[in-house]
Amino acid sequence: MTTTHADPAAPDESALDAAKRAEPGIVTCDACPVLCRIRPGKTGACDRFGNVEGRLARMDPLTVIARRPEMVAFAGADWSGNPIAAQDVFVSGIGAGTTYPDYKPAPFIVAAEIDGVDMVTVVTEGIFSYCGLKVKIDTDRHLGAERSAVRARGEQVGHVTTAEYGSQMLSLGGVRHLTGGTKREGVVTCETLLTLCNGGAIELAVDGGAAVTVQAGAAPIVDGVPESRMRVGCGSATIGIFASQWLGHADEVIVVDDHITGVLTEHQAGRFLGLPPSGIRVRGRRSTPGRYFQVANPGAGWGGTDIAEPLSIIERIDPRIAWPGLRLLMVSTTGEHAAWFVLDEAMTPRPVPMPEPIAAIVARIGENCEPALCSVLFMAGAGGSLRAGVTENPVLLTRSVQKRLTRVTMGGAPVYVWPGGGITIMADVAAMPANAFGHVPTPALVAPIEFTMPRADYLLLGGYGERVRSLADILAAGAVRGATLPPGTLFPIAE
Numbered sequence: 040m041t042t043t044h045a046d047p048a049a050p051d052e053s054a055l056d057a058a059k060r061a062e063p064g065i066v067t068c069d070a071c072p073v074l075c076r077i078r079p080g081k082t083g084a085c086d087r088f089g090n091v092e093g094r095l096a097r098m099d100p101l102t103v104i105a106r107r108p109e110m111v112a113f114a115g116a117d118w119s120g121n122p123i124a125a126q127d128v129f130v131s132g133i134g135a136g137t138t139y140p141d142y143k144p145a146p147f148i149v150a151a152e153i154d155g156v157d158m159v160t161v162v163t164e165g166i167f168s169y170c171g172l173k174v175k176i177d178t179d180r181h182l183g184a185e186r187s188a189v190r191a192r193g194e195q196v197g198h199v200t201t202a203e204y205g206s207q208m209l210s211l212g213g214v215r216h217l218t219g220g221t222k223r224e225g226v227v228t229c230e231t232l233l234t235l236c237n238g239g240a241i242e243l244a245v246d247g248g249a250a251v252t253v254q255a256g257a258a259p260i261v262d263g264v265p266e267s268r269m270r271v272g273c274g275s276a277t278i279g280i281f282a283s284q285w286l287g288h289a290d291e292v293i294v295v296d297d298h299i300t301g302v303l304t305e306h307q308a309g310r311f312l313g314l315p316p317s318g319i320r321v322r323g324r325r326s327t328p329g330r331y332f333q334v335a336n337p338g339a340g341w342g343g344t345d346i347a348e349p350l351s352i353i354e355r356i357d358p359r360i361a362w363p364g365l366r367l368l369m370v371s372t373t374g375e376h377a378a379w380f381v382l383d384e385a386m387t388p389r390p391v392p393m394p395e396p397i398a399a400i401v402a403r404i405g406e407n408c409e410p411a412l413c414s415v416l417f418m419a420g421a422g423g424s425l426r427a428g429v430t431e432n433p434v435l436l437t438r439s440v441q442k443r444l445t446r447v448t449m450g451g452a453p454v455y456v457w458p459g460g461g462i463t464i465m466a467d468v469a470a471m472p473a474n475a476f477g478h479v480p481t482p483a484l485v486a487p488i489e490f491t492m493p494r495a496d497y498l499l500l501g502g503y504g505e506r507v508r509s510l511a512d513i514l515a516a517g518a519v520r521g522a523t524l525p526p527g528t529l530f531p532i533a534e
């Protein structure tokens with residue numbers, strides 16, 4: 040059992056206490072609609088709250104983010120109790136607890152003076168039924184057709200959505216999978232989201248497509264094969280990048296790509312360099328000179344197509360234009376696949392050993408590929424009832440966030456706030472401290488969220504001024520855990 044702290048919003052005198060009196064020793068958790076009745080020494084269904092000596096307690100310590108690792112000592116036994124500069128620590132929502140139903144003030148409303156300005160941070164763990172993940176998987180390999188179901192342990196937890204440049208995209212979770220299907224679908228969806236949000240790996244299967252193992256910050260594993268390279272660009276872009284380097288070493292280069300296959304001598308880059316036409320015509324639909332769509336079907340072969348034999352995409356070779364001895368390079372957008380051919384007297388491409396200058400450029404394509412990774416962005420609506428834990432007049436918080444007067448963070452990490460109505464936020468789970476997320480069995484995800492604004496603005500919003508506590512008070516109360524943000528995440532308070 041970890042350090043605990045009393046639930047700051049636990050009711051003292053209420054109907055729940057009546058229930059306690061009826062069954063001595065049992066406390067009822069009111070932090071979510073499940074209303075677990077918890078026996079002494081036990082925890083509720085989510086393990087976040089427990090019965091500690093007859094009182095409801097949040098079982099994890101409140102996580103306070105320190106600007107630098109050496110400052111984490113404030114939360115440990117070595118801390119002497121000296122004041123901590125407010126600009127060096129930030130009270131996060133991790134371990135803060137939840138005040139459901141949200142008309143109660145948030146668990147922690149923290150005052151701190153930063154650069155001479157009285158600031159307030161409202162800290163809570165939000166319960167998100169409306170939440171999901173956008174997962175970016177850096178691979179050319181075909182994972183499945185757009186809109187195909189994505190499954191975990193047989194349950195649909197999301198779908199394949201629009202591919203991006205060099206990446207396949209999944210949309211996972213969302214209210215329909217959490218609440219609109221069977222109970223098992225909701226539970227498996229919630230577990231899948233939770234695992235990915237907390238940095239774990241999940242095996243997913245796409246209907247009619249691939250099996251893929253996804254983990255934030257790690258390389259995807261597609262059908263058992265770890266992906267290593269994110270393509271340098273589409274086939275046309277690859278032509279554009281390397282055209283001048285091929286000049287004098289190859290008479291034609293075809294960059295095989297599921298989306299846009301490039302043909303050097305037809306492409307504007309080849310024409311600009313004065314390359315003569317090769318007479319080699321590839322299959323598919325010509326978009327613009329040297330750029331072809333649909334040369335093959337999507338797959339796990341060359342350039343995200345289903346081909347294993349590159350010559351299969353050549354439709355014809357015009358003997359009036361081509362010539363014996365013509366040197367042809369066929370290469371994929373990652374450089375993982377490459378073959379070198381020379382036309383014989385019958386205009387048939389014959390494989391021959393690749394010359395060193397060409398091999399060097401193929402290697403350079405690989406060198407220009409970034410490592411293939413999975414990125415997991417949590418997306419949720421914070422424009423609902425949790426706002427009532429911040430202010431008695433929630434729309435004022437929404438307007439303040441939309442005007443960028445109130446800053447929203449998750450576990451201290453920055454979030455992107457979508458334009459338009461509501462408070463629709465998106466955050467990179469890899470930018471947040473480890474294990475920042477939890478769940479409740481409704482099912483829904485629990486995520487830390489903080490709203491920071493000047494104290495004067497907070498009071499104008501209808502904030503709970505009487506519940507504001509000083510940072511020093513919260514640190515002195517103990518049961519806090521010091522942590523730092525992952526490398527690369529900016530500290531939420533400007534230095």
Ligand code: SF4
Nearest residue numbers: 068071074075083085
């Ligand atoms: S699931 Fe967790 S938060 Fe919900 S009532 Fe039970 S212990 Fe409390």
